[in-house]
Amino acid sequence: MEIARAPRGRRRKDLNSTKSPGTGVGDAAGPVENLGQSAVDAATAEQIERAAQLLHAGALIAFPTETVYGLGADARNADAVRRIFAAKGRPAEHPVIVHLASADLMPRWAREIDASAQALARAFWPGPLTLILPRAATVLDVVTGGQDSVGLRVPGHPVAQALLARLLDLGGDGIAAPSANRFGRISATNARHVAEEFGDAVAMVLDGGSSRHGIESTIVDLTSGEPALLRPGAITVEALGRVLGAAPRLPSSQSPRASGTLASHYAPQAAARLIAPHELIHALATLTKPVARIAVLARSVAKPTKFSGSWIDAPRESAAYAQELYANLRTLDTRGADEIWIETPPDGPDWVAVNDRLRRATHRQL
Ligand code: TXA
Ligand code: MG
Numbered sequence: 001m002e003i004a005r006a007p008r009g010r011r012r013k014d015l016n017s018t019k020s021p022g023t024g025v026g027d028a029a030g031p032v033e034n035l036g037q038s039a040v041d042a043a044t045a046e047q048i049e050r051a052a053q054l055l056h057a058g059a060l061i062a063f064p065t066e067t068v069y070g071l072g073a074d075a076r077n078a079d080a081v082r083r084i085f086a087a088k089g090r091p092a093e094h095p096v097i098v099h100l101a102s103a104d105l106m107p108r109w110a111r112e113i114d115a116s117a118q119a120l121a122r123a124f125w126p127g128p129l130t131l132i133l134p135r136a137a138t139v140l141d142v143v144t145g146g147q148d149s150v151g152l153r154v155p156g157h158p159v160a161q162a163l164l165a166r167l168l169d170l171g172g173d174g175i176a177a178p179s180a181n182r183f184g185r186i187s188a189t190n191a192r193h194v195a196e197e198f199g200d201a202v203a204m205v206l207d208g209g210s211s212r213h214g215i216e217s218t219i220v221d222l223t224s225g226e227p228a229l230l231r232p233g234a235i236t237v238e239a240l241g242r243v244l245g246a247a248p249r250l251p252s253s254q255s256p257r258a259s260g261t262l263a264s265h266y267a268p269q270a271a272a273r274l275i276a277p278h279e280l281i282h283a284l285a286t287l288t289k290p291v292a293r294i295a296v297l298a299r300s301v302a303k304p305t306k307f308s309g310s311w312i313d314a315p316r317e318s319a320a321y322a323q324e325l326y327a328n329l330r331t332l333d334t335r336g337a338d339e340i341w342i343e344t345p346p347d348g349p350d351w352v353a354v355n356d357r358l359r360r361a362t363h364r365q366l
Contacts, residue, residue, distance in 0.1 A: 040191045043159040043206045052166035054203050055080075055175065060087060062180045062194045063163055064208025065155040067128045067217045067233065068187035068326070069194045070099065070177030071202065074167070081142045081176045087201040090183040095145035097130050097217075098174040100154050101164035108173050109150050111136045116244055117222050123243045126156035128213050128234040132221040143176050149223045159208035179216055186268060186326045186333075186361070189214050193330060214323035215353055220248055232353040234322070268333040270295070272340040272362045277301050280343050295337035297328055299345055310335040314343075318350040325354060329361065 041047040043064065051061045058080040061072050071087060073080035075098045085092055098109055103121040106113050110133035113121075117131055135150040144150050155161065164175060179187035180194045180202075188194040191207035198205075218233030220240060228249040229237060241247035275283060280301050287294070287307075295310035296303075299321070303311045312328050315321045332340050342358060345351050 040195050040205045040207050043162075043208045045162070047204075047206060048159065048162045048166060051163055051204055051206050052170060052172075055163075055167055056170045056172055059203035060084060060201070061163075062188075062191070062198065062202050062205040063160055063175075063177070064157050064191070064206060064211060065099075065160045065177075066157045066212045067155075067215065068189050068211050068213075069180040069191070069205075070155075070160070070175070071180040071194075071198070072099070072163075072175040072177035074172050075099075075143055075174035075176035076140070076172060078140050078142050081140060084176065084178060085142075087198060088178060088181070088183050090178065092142070093145045094178075095147055095149075095151060096143055096176045096178045097151040097153050098139075098143060098176055099160065099164060100152055100174050101161065101168045102126075103154055105168075105173055106133070106152060107136075109136050109139055109152055110134060114222060116227050119243050120220060120222075120227075120240070121154070124235055124239075125154035126161065127154070128156070128217040129153065130217045130219045130231075132219065132223055132230065134223055149221075151219065153217055157208055157212075159206055163206070184267060186329055187216060189323075189326050193327070210323070210327070212323065213319075214325055214327075215357055218353070232356050234319070234353065236349050236352065238349055267361055267363065268329045268340060270333055270337050270340050272329070272342060274342050274344045274358055274362050276344045280341060283341070293338040295332040295335050295340045297332060297340060297342045299343045301343050310337060318345070318354060321345065322354050325357065 051063065055061050055072060055074050058074065058077050060080070060083050062069055063072055071084055073084050075081065081096065084096060100106065103125050106121065112134045117133055120129060120131060130151050130153040132149050132151050135144055135148055139150050167175065181187045181197050188197055189211040191205050194205050213234040216231065216233060218235040219230040221228040221230050226249055227244055228251070230251060237247050277300055284304050284307055297312050297314055299314045299316060310332055312332060314328060315324060329340070342362065345354055
Protein backbone atom coordinates (compact mmCIF):
# COMPACT_ATOMS: atom_id res chain seq x y z
CA MET A 1 0.00 0.00 0.00
CA GLU A 2 1.26 3.45 -0.87
CA ILE A 3 1.10 5.36 2.37
CA ALA A 4 3.97 7.81 2.19
CA ARG A 5 2.68 10.84 0.36
CA ALA A 6 5.17 13.42 -0.75
CA PRO A 7 5.57 15.53 2.36
CA ARG A 8 4.67 19.16 2.00
CA GLY A 9 6.63 21.59 4.08
CA ARG A 10 9.30 20.44 6.44
CA ARG A 11 10.71 17.00 6.37
CA ARG A 12 12.18 15.48 9.52
CA LYS A 13 12.78 18.93 10.81
CA ASP A 14 13.67 18.80 14.46
CA LEU A 15 11.91 21.65 16.13
CA ASN A 16 13.90 21.42 19.29
CA SER A 17 17.22 20.00 18.33
CA THR A 18 19.04 21.52 21.27
CA LYS A 19 17.21 19.38 23.82
CA SER A 20 18.15 15.78 24.27
CA PRO A 21 15.83 13.58 22.28
CA GLY A 22 13.13 11.77 24.16
CA THR A 23 9.91 10.03 23.38
CA GLY A 24 7.73 10.56 26.41
CA VAL A 25 7.92 6.83 26.96
CA GLY A 26 8.03 5.71 30.54
CA ASP A 27 7.14 9.04 32.11
CA ALA A 28 3.41 8.45 32.13
CA ALA A 29 2.72 10.91 34.91
CA GLY A 30 5.47 13.30 33.89
CA PRO A 31 4.97 16.85 32.75
CA VAL A 32 4.27 17.60 29.13
CA GLU A 33 7.61 19.38 28.85
CA ASN A 34 9.32 16.02 29.18
CA LEU A 35 7.65 14.55 26.16
CA GLY A 36 10.68 14.95 24.00
CA GLN A 37 11.32 16.62 20.73
CA SER A 38 8.69 17.03 18.12
CA ALA A 39 9.70 16.20 14.59
CA VAL A 40 7.61 16.39 11.45
CA ASP A 41 7.97 13.05 9.75
CA ALA A 42 6.82 12.06 6.30
CA ALA A 43 4.35 9.27 6.89
CA THR A 44 6.37 6.35 5.57
CA ALA A 45 5.56 2.83 6.73
CA GLU A 46 8.59 3.05 9.00
CA GLN A 47 7.43 6.28 10.62
CA ILE A 48 3.91 4.92 11.06
CA GLU A 49 5.40 1.92 12.83
CA ARG A 50 7.36 4.22 15.12
CA ALA A 51 4.26 6.30 15.80
CA ALA A 52 2.27 3.19 16.73
CA GLN A 53 5.02 2.09 19.11
CA LEU A 54 5.11 5.54 20.70
CA LEU A 55 1.32 5.55 21.13
CA HIS A 56 1.44 2.09 22.62
CA ALA A 57 4.07 3.31 25.09
CA GLY A 58 1.92 6.25 26.19
CA ALA A 59 3.26 9.17 24.14
CA LEU A 60 1.33 11.80 22.18
CA ILE A 61 1.37 11.62 18.37
CA ALA A 62 -0.14 14.06 15.90
CA PHE A 63 -1.48 12.37 12.78
CA PRO A 64 -3.36 13.31 9.63
CA THR A 65 -7.02 12.58 9.07
CA GLU A 66 -9.21 13.56 6.14
CA THR A 67 -10.94 16.24 8.26
CA VAL A 68 -8.17 17.91 10.29
CA TYR A 69 -5.05 16.66 12.08
CA GLY A 70 -5.59 14.82 15.36
CA LEU A 71 -3.56 14.92 18.58
CA GLY A 72 -3.65 11.27 19.54
CA ALA A 73 -3.07 9.10 22.58
CA ASP A 74 -3.82 5.45 23.32
CA ALA A 75 -7.48 5.69 24.34
CA ARG A 76 -7.02 2.95 26.98
CA ASN A 77 -4.20 4.80 28.74
CA ALA A 78 -5.55 7.43 31.16
CA ASP A 79 -2.19 9.13 31.70
CA ALA A 80 -1.62 9.40 27.97
CA VAL A 81 -5.10 10.87 27.39
CA ARG A 82 -4.55 13.35 30.23
CA ARG A 83 -1.50 14.60 28.37
CA ILE A 84 -3.74 15.60 25.46
CA PHE A 85 -5.62 17.95 27.77
CA ALA A 86 -2.39 19.38 29.15
CA ALA A 87 -0.93 19.92 25.68
CA LYS A 88 -4.08 21.57 24.33
CA GLY A 89 -4.91 23.55 27.44
CA ARG A 90 -8.36 22.03 27.18
CA PRO A 91 -10.72 21.80 30.19
CA ALA A 92 -10.77 18.29 31.65
CA GLU A 93 -14.51 17.76 31.35
CA HIS A 94 -14.52 17.96 27.56
CA PRO A 95 -14.82 14.53 25.95
CA VAL A 96 -12.52 13.38 23.14
CA ILE A 97 -13.35 11.27 20.10
CA VAL A 98 -12.04 7.70 19.95
CA HIS A 99 -10.75 6.78 16.49
CA LEU A 100 -11.14 3.14 15.48
CA ALA A 101 -9.53 0.95 12.81
CA SER A 102 -12.96 -0.34 11.78
CA ALA A 103 -16.63 -0.36 12.71
CA ASP A 104 -16.18 -3.94 13.95
CA LEU A 105 -14.53 -2.48 17.06
CA MET A 106 -17.59 -0.44 18.07
CA PRO A 107 -18.83 -3.01 20.63
CA ARG A 108 -15.61 -2.55 22.60
CA TRP A 109 -16.55 1.08 23.14
CA ALA A 110 -20.34 1.37 22.95
CA ARG A 111 -22.86 -0.70 24.90
CA GLU A 112 -25.69 -0.02 22.52
CA ILE A 113 -25.39 0.26 18.75
CA ASP A 114 -28.86 0.81 17.40
CA ALA A 115 -30.07 0.52 13.82
CA SER A 116 -29.37 4.20 13.12
CA ALA A 117 -25.80 3.87 14.34
CA GLN A 118 -25.26 0.78 12.24
CA ALA A 119 -26.72 2.41 9.15
CA LEU A 120 -24.64 5.56 9.54
CA ALA A 121 -21.45 3.59 10.17
CA ARG A 122 -22.11 1.47 7.10
CA ALA A 123 -22.87 4.45 4.91
CA PHE A 124 -20.13 6.87 5.98
CA TRP A 125 -17.21 5.01 7.56
CA PRO A 126 -14.39 5.26 7.01
CA GLY A 127 -15.09 8.97 6.72
CA PRO A 128 -15.74 12.37 8.28
CA LEU A 129 -18.53 11.32 10.67
CA THR A 130 -18.44 10.95 14.47
CA LEU A 131 -21.16 9.01 16.28
CA ILE A 132 -21.98 9.69 19.93
CA LEU A 133 -23.16 6.43 21.50
CA PRO A 134 -23.89 5.10 25.00
CA ARG A 135 -20.48 4.23 26.40
CA ALA A 136 -19.31 0.76 27.36
CA ALA A 137 -18.48 0.43 31.07
CA THR A 138 -14.77 0.03 30.36
CA VAL A 139 -14.31 3.39 28.59
CA LEU A 140 -12.12 5.74 30.63
CA ASP A 141 -13.78 8.75 32.25
CA VAL A 142 -10.99 10.98 30.97
CA VAL A 143 -12.08 10.07 27.41
CA THR A 144 -15.78 10.71 27.94
CA GLY A 145 -15.41 13.73 30.20
CA GLY A 146 -17.37 11.74 32.76
CA GLN A 147 -20.42 11.52 30.49
CA ASP A 148 -22.36 8.34 29.82
CA SER A 149 -21.54 8.54 26.10
CA VAL A 150 -18.54 8.08 23.85
CA GLY A 151 -17.72 9.63 20.48
CA LEU A 152 -16.47 7.17 17.83
CA ARG A 153 -15.06 7.69 14.35
CA VAL A 154 -13.36 5.50 11.76
CA PRO A 155 -11.19 7.93 9.79
CA GLY A 156 -10.57 7.40 6.09
CA HIS A 157 -7.10 8.89 5.69
CA PRO A 158 -4.72 6.06 4.69
CA VAL A 159 -2.09 7.16 7.23
CA ALA A 160 -4.65 7.22 10.06
CA GLN A 161 -5.92 3.82 8.94
CA ALA A 162 -2.42 2.34 8.82
CA LEU A 163 -1.62 3.78 12.26
CA LEU A 164 -4.81 2.40 13.78
CA ALA A 165 -4.27 -1.02 12.21
CA ARG A 166 -0.73 -1.15 13.55
CA LEU A 167 -1.81 -0.05 17.03
CA LEU A 168 -4.46 -2.76 16.95
CA ASP A 169 -1.73 -5.33 16.23
CA LEU A 170 0.04 -4.08 19.34
CA GLY A 171 -3.12 -4.60 21.39
CA GLY A 172 -4.43 -1.01 21.40
CA ASP A 173 -7.99 -0.69 20.16
CA GLY A 174 -8.45 3.04 19.71
CA ILE A 175 -6.78 6.44 19.50
CA ALA A 176 -8.31 9.25 21.56
CA ALA A 177 -7.78 12.39 19.50
CA PRO A 178 -9.17 15.89 19.47
CA SER A 179 -8.16 18.27 16.71
CA ALA A 180 -4.46 19.16 16.93
CA ASN A 181 -4.77 22.78 18.01
CA ARG A 182 -4.60 24.61 21.29
CA PHE A 183 -7.96 25.05 22.98
CA GLY A 184 -10.16 27.63 21.28
CA ARG A 185 -7.88 28.07 18.29
CA ILE A 186 -8.23 27.10 14.65
CA SER A 187 -7.75 23.40 13.88
CA ALA A 188 -4.57 22.40 12.06
CA THR A 189 -4.93 21.00 8.54
CA ASN A 190 -1.28 20.27 7.78
CA ALA A 191 1.75 18.99 9.68
CA ARG A 192 3.50 22.35 9.77
CA HIS A 193 0.53 24.00 11.47
CA VAL A 194 0.45 21.21 14.07
CA ALA A 195 4.14 21.69 14.81
CA GLU A 196 3.60 25.43 15.15
CA GLU A 197 0.84 24.80 17.71
CA PHE A 198 2.65 22.29 19.88
CA GLY A 199 6.40 22.53 19.48
CA ASP A 200 7.92 19.80 21.61
CA ALA A 201 4.73 18.89 23.47
CA VAL A 202 4.16 16.00 21.05
CA ALA A 203 6.59 13.17 20.48
CA MET A 204 6.01 13.10 16.72
CA VAL A 205 3.98 14.68 13.94
CA LEU A 206 3.14 12.36 11.05
CA ASP A 207 2.95 14.32 7.83
CA GLY A 208 0.16 13.12 5.54
CA GLY A 209 -0.28 16.26 3.46
CA SER A 210 -3.13 18.75 3.69
CA SER A 211 -6.41 17.41 5.08
CA ARG A 212 -8.90 16.76 2.28
CA HIS A 213 -12.02 18.19 3.94
CA GLY A 214 -10.31 20.82 6.08
CA ILE A 215 -13.04 21.11 8.70
CA GLU A 216 -13.89 18.77 11.57
CA SER A 217 -16.20 15.79 11.25
CA THR A 218 -19.97 15.91 11.30
CA ILE A 219 -21.11 14.78 14.78
CA VAL A 220 -24.39 12.92 15.31
CA ASP A 221 -25.64 12.14 18.81
CA LEU A 222 -27.44 8.80 18.98
CA THR A 223 -27.95 8.58 22.74
CA SER A 224 -31.46 9.94 23.03
CA GLY A 225 -33.42 7.67 20.68
CA GLU A 226 -33.68 10.47 18.15
CA PRO A 227 -30.54 11.26 16.09
CA ALA A 228 -29.35 14.81 16.69
CA LEU A 229 -26.77 16.85 14.83
CA LEU A 230 -24.16 18.26 17.23
CA ARG A 231 -21.74 19.67 14.68
CA PRO A 232 -22.19 20.13 10.93
CA GLY A 233 -19.40 18.87 8.68
CA ALA A 234 -18.64 17.48 5.24
CA ILE A 235 -21.43 14.93 5.60
CA THR A 236 -24.50 17.09 5.22
CA VAL A 237 -27.83 16.95 7.03
CA GLU A 238 -29.38 15.88 3.71
CA ALA A 239 -26.96 12.96 3.35
CA LEU A 240 -27.65 11.90 6.95
CA GLY A 241 -31.38 12.18 6.35
CA ARG A 242 -31.21 9.90 3.33
CA VAL A 243 -29.63 7.16 5.46
CA LEU A 244 -31.71 7.74 8.61
CA GLY A 245 -35.02 8.17 6.78
CA ALA A 246 -35.48 11.60 8.37
CA ALA A 247 -33.23 14.58 8.97
CA PRO A 248 -31.51 14.58 12.37
CA ARG A 249 -32.65 17.00 15.05
CA LEU A 250 -30.67 20.23 15.11
CA PRO A 251 -28.60 21.25 18.17
CA SER A 252 -30.39 22.11 21.40
CA SER A 253 -29.20 23.44 24.73
CA GLN A 254 -29.74 19.95 26.17
CA SER A 255 -27.10 18.51 23.86
CA PRO A 256 -24.09 16.90 25.52
CA ARG A 257 -21.06 19.12 26.01
CA ALA A 258 -18.97 19.58 22.92
CA SER A 259 -16.16 22.09 22.89
CA GLY A 260 -16.59 22.58 19.16
CA THR A 261 -20.05 23.88 19.94
CA LEU A 262 -18.82 26.71 22.17
CA ALA A 263 -19.72 29.98 20.52
CA SER A 264 -16.22 31.40 20.33
CA HIS A 265 -14.44 28.27 19.12
CA TYR A 266 -12.17 28.29 16.04
CA ALA A 267 -11.11 31.88 16.55
CA PRO A 268 -8.12 33.49 14.84
CA GLN A 269 -6.04 35.94 16.92
CA ALA A 270 -7.08 39.03 14.99
CA ALA A 271 -10.64 40.26 15.29
CA ALA A 272 -12.52 38.63 12.43
CA ARG A 273 -15.85 39.68 11.02
CA LEU A 274 -18.22 38.54 8.33
CA ILE A 275 -19.22 41.08 5.70
CA ALA A 276 -21.82 40.54 2.97
CA PRO A 277 -20.38 40.92 -0.58
CA HIS A 278 -22.01 44.27 -1.39
CA GLU A 279 -21.03 45.69 2.01
CA LEU A 280 -17.47 44.49 1.50
CA ILE A 281 -17.27 46.35 -1.80
CA HIS A 282 -18.61 49.46 -0.10
CA ALA A 283 -16.32 49.13 2.93
CA LEU A 284 -13.26 48.75 0.71
CA ALA A 285 -14.25 51.78 -1.34
CA THR A 286 -14.64 53.94 1.77
CA LEU A 287 -11.74 52.62 3.80
CA THR A 288 -10.52 55.08 6.42
CA LYS A 289 -8.15 52.86 8.41
CA PRO A 290 -4.61 52.33 7.17
CA VAL A 291 -5.03 49.54 4.69
CA ALA A 292 -2.26 47.45 6.25
CA ARG A 293 -4.48 46.89 9.27
CA ILE A 294 -7.08 45.03 7.24
CA ALA A 295 -6.75 41.50 5.85
CA VAL A 296 -9.47 40.16 3.55
CA LEU A 297 -10.73 36.65 2.83
CA ALA A 298 -12.75 37.27 -0.32
CA ARG A 299 -14.75 34.82 -2.38
CA SER A 300 -16.57 36.64 -5.16
CA VAL A 301 -15.51 40.23 -4.59
CA ALA A 302 -12.53 41.30 -6.69
CA LYS A 303 -9.58 43.01 -5.02
CA PRO A 304 -9.73 46.75 -5.69
CA THR A 305 -6.58 47.86 -7.49
CA LYS A 306 -5.82 50.47 -4.82
CA PHE A 307 -6.08 47.95 -1.94
CA SER A 308 -2.61 46.95 -0.78
CA GLY A 309 -3.40 44.98 2.37
CA SER A 310 -3.39 41.18 2.69
CA TRP A 311 -5.92 39.57 0.41
CA ILE A 312 -6.85 35.95 -0.31
CA ASP A 313 -9.30 34.88 -2.99
CA ALA A 314 -10.95 31.81 -1.47
CA PRO A 315 -12.35 29.08 -3.73
CA ARG A 316 -15.92 29.71 -4.88
CA GLU A 317 -17.09 26.15 -4.37
CA SER A 318 -17.94 25.01 -0.82
CA ALA A 319 -15.79 21.85 -0.50
CA ALA A 320 -12.66 23.61 -1.78
CA TYR A 321 -13.48 26.65 0.37
CA ALA A 322 -13.70 24.43 3.46
CA GLN A 323 -10.52 22.57 2.57
CA GLU A 324 -8.50 25.80 2.59
CA LEU A 325 -10.44 27.74 5.24
CA TYR A 326 -8.26 27.22 8.31
CA ALA A 327 -5.00 27.56 6.41
CA ASN A 328 -6.33 30.80 4.88
CA LEU A 329 -7.33 32.16 8.29
CA ARG A 330 -3.92 31.23 9.69
CA THR A 331 -2.18 32.94 6.80
CA LEU A 332 -4.19 36.14 7.23
CA ASP A 333 -3.70 35.94 10.99
CA THR A 334 0.08 35.96 10.60
CA ARG A 335 0.06 39.18 8.57
CA GLY A 336 -0.33 41.33 11.66
CA ALA A 337 -3.66 42.85 10.70
CA ASP A 338 -6.02 44.20 13.36
CA GLU A 339 -9.05 42.89 11.54
CA ILE A 340 -9.81 40.05 9.19
CA TRP A 341 -12.75 40.79 6.93
CA ILE A 342 -14.40 37.65 5.63
CA GLU A 343 -16.80 37.86 2.70
CA THR A 344 -19.94 36.01 3.80
CA PRO A 345 -20.34 32.85 1.71
CA PRO A 346 -23.73 31.86 0.29
CA ASP A 347 -26.41 30.13 2.35
CA GLY A 348 -27.56 26.69 1.38
CA PRO A 349 -26.98 23.09 2.43
CA ASP A 350 -23.43 22.85 1.06
CA TRP A 351 -22.33 25.86 3.08
CA VAL A 352 -23.80 24.95 6.50
CA ALA A 353 -20.54 23.60 7.97
CA VAL A 354 -18.42 26.45 6.61
CA ASN A 355 -20.88 29.07 7.85
CA ASP A 356 -20.96 27.37 11.26
CA ARG A 357 -17.16 27.65 11.57
CA LEU A 358 -17.15 31.23 10.28
CA ARG A 359 -19.82 32.25 12.80
CA ARG A 360 -17.65 30.88 15.59
CA ALA A 361 -14.47 32.45 14.20
CA THR A 362 -16.19 35.85 14.16
CA HIS A 363 -18.14 35.47 17.39
CA ARG A 364 -16.25 38.13 19.33
CA GLN A 365 -17.60 40.74 16.92
CA LEU A 366 -21.27 39.83 17.32
O1 TXA B 1 -12.82 15.63 12.51
C1 TXA B 1 -12.75 15.47 13.72
O2 TXA B 1 -13.72 15.16 14.42
C2 TXA B 1 -11.37 15.69 14.36
C3 TXA B 1 -10.44 14.58 13.89
C4 TXA B 1 -9.11 14.63 14.57
O3 TXA B 1 -11.07 13.35 14.06
N1 TXA B 1 -11.49 15.70 15.79
C5 TXA B 1 -12.08 16.71 16.45
O4 TXA B 1 -12.00 16.56 17.82
O5 TXA B 1 -12.58 17.65 15.91
P1 TXA B 1 -12.38 17.74 18.83
O6 TXA B 1 -12.14 17.18 20.20
O7 TXA B 1 -11.66 18.95 18.47
O8 TXA B 1 -13.88 17.88 18.61
C6 TXA B 1 -14.71 16.77 18.89
C7 TXA B 1 -15.98 17.23 19.47
C8 TXA B 1 -15.77 18.03 20.72
O9 TXA B 1 -16.60 19.16 20.61
C9 TXA B 1 -16.22 17.09 21.80
O10 TXA B 1 -16.76 17.79 22.91
C10 TXA B 1 -17.24 16.25 21.08
O11 TXA B 1 -16.71 16.06 19.82
N2 TXA B 1 -17.43 14.96 21.73
C11 TXA B 1 -16.55 13.96 21.85
N3 TXA B 1 -17.07 12.96 22.59
C12 TXA B 1 -18.30 13.35 22.92
C13 TXA B 1 -19.35 12.77 23.70
N4 TXA B 1 -19.22 11.60 24.30
N5 TXA B 1 -20.49 13.48 23.83
C14 TXA B 1 -20.62 14.68 23.23
N6 TXA B 1 -19.68 15.29 22.51
C15 TXA B 1 -18.54 14.62 22.37
MG1 MG C 1 -11.28 20.87 18.13
